Amino acid sequence: NAGVTQTPKFRVLKTGQSMTLLCAQDMNHEYMYWYRQDPGMGLRLIHYSVGEGTTAKGEVPDGYNVSRLKKQNFLLGLESAAPSQTSVYFCASSYWGQVYQETQYFGPGTRLLVL
Amino acid sequence: GNSVTQMEGPVTLSEEAFLTINCTYTATGYPSLFWYVQYPGEGLQLLLKATKADDKGSNKGFEATYRKETTSFHLEKGSVQVSDSAVYFCALLNTGNQFYFGTGTSLTVIP
Secondary structure (H helix, E strand, O other): OOOEEEEOOEEEEOOOOOEEEEEEEOOOOOEEEEEEEEOOOEEEEEEEEOOOOOOEEOOOOOOOEEEOOOOOEEEEEEOOOOHHHOEEEEEEEEOOOOHHHOOOEEOOOEEEEEO | OOEEEEOOOOEEEEOOOOEEEOEEEEOOOOOEEEEEEEOOOOOEEEEEEEOOOOOEEEEOOEEEEOEOOOOEOOEEEOOOOHHHOEEEEEEEEOOOOOEEEOOOEEEEEEO
């Protein structure tokens, strides 16, 4: 089992460019999440998905779009990158079983720098 | 609403010292509580969890007790090692299955 993987590991963008971050999990988890991690801010939820074909907004969704066309993949898109989107992005997944005891499994992160 | 507040870092300790990292929470309903650890260059890993009041989570010598009366979930370890150097995140999981993370506390253990 690879667990949760993220592609790419690091990327530099110019303001206005677009890109897609890919998250893949091989644990058959229903739930998937995208977070961003900024210094002094902890992790903040961008978007999440409760199953294939569904997505929902988290705490900081503006400037991002997501898609969950396959159960194992969760894509995060930046249509027009801004310097404020410089961050480390983490994907996570969890199995929707006993709601109160769910553990999230995290990928290694994608470091994004927007110039 | 839901939120997690944890002590500011960074924390620097000598090897074998006692560790406490404070965490308090605000939540609607009855959340589960977690500590995650992030080693340099890696993603977050679950360290321990507690799902109801008075539960104690423990792992790798770390412990935390779910205290509903003080809305706290403080992390403790009796004797830290250099390998414990990492960033520690307190988190709650609410009834809507959403996680709320604290800002993280960086721990450095020196030999």
